[in-house]
Amino acid sequence: MRRPTCVYYDRRNRDACTECGNPPDLCLCQDPNEIAHKRLTSDEGRFLRVVYNQVQDLKSQNHLFEELIHEVGELGISLVAHDATRSPSSDVITKNLSRIAALATRLAVSGTDEYSYPTT
Numbered sequence: 001m002r003r004p005t006c007v008y009y010d011r012r013n014r015d016a017c018t019e020c021g022n023p024p025d026l027c028l029c030q031d032p033n034e035i036a037h038k039r040l041t042s043d044e045g046r047f048l049r050v051v052y053n054q055v056q057d058l059k060s061q062n063h064l065f066e067e068l069i070h071e072v073g074e075l076g077i078s079l080v081a082h083d084a085t086r087s088p089s090s091d092v093i094t095k096n097l098s099r100i101a102a103l104a105t106r107l108a109v110s111g112t113d114e115y116s117y118p119t120t
Contacts, residue, residue: 047098054102064110068103075100 075096078088
């Protein structure tokens with residue numbers, strides 16, 4: 001059996017596996033049943049990876065609440081238009097949904113009981 005080289009076993013660095021580059025809980029190197037691979041390559045897994053990347057991009061952004069409200073409004077308009085004319089495409093709607101999920105996630109983890117949520 002191959003000796004594991006995954007960063008998961010290295011206490012100094014838990015950010016990503018040195019082999020596959022994924023976080024430890026999604027490491028493909030230590031996954032004999034390919035559960036992580038299925039999670040990463042499923043439709044939901046790909047969508048969540050896009051959301052995760054967008055959340056990382058939002059770390060220094062302000063006005064999350066206003067942008068979230070704006071994006072939800074845009075999504076509503078897109079969904080009504082899509083039902084009537086099939087335009088915009090489902091890819092555009094999926095991008096809107098991933099942006100809303102990223103904004104909501106970032107907003108959710110930004111506030112605590114001691115620190116206000118960033119509404120402006």
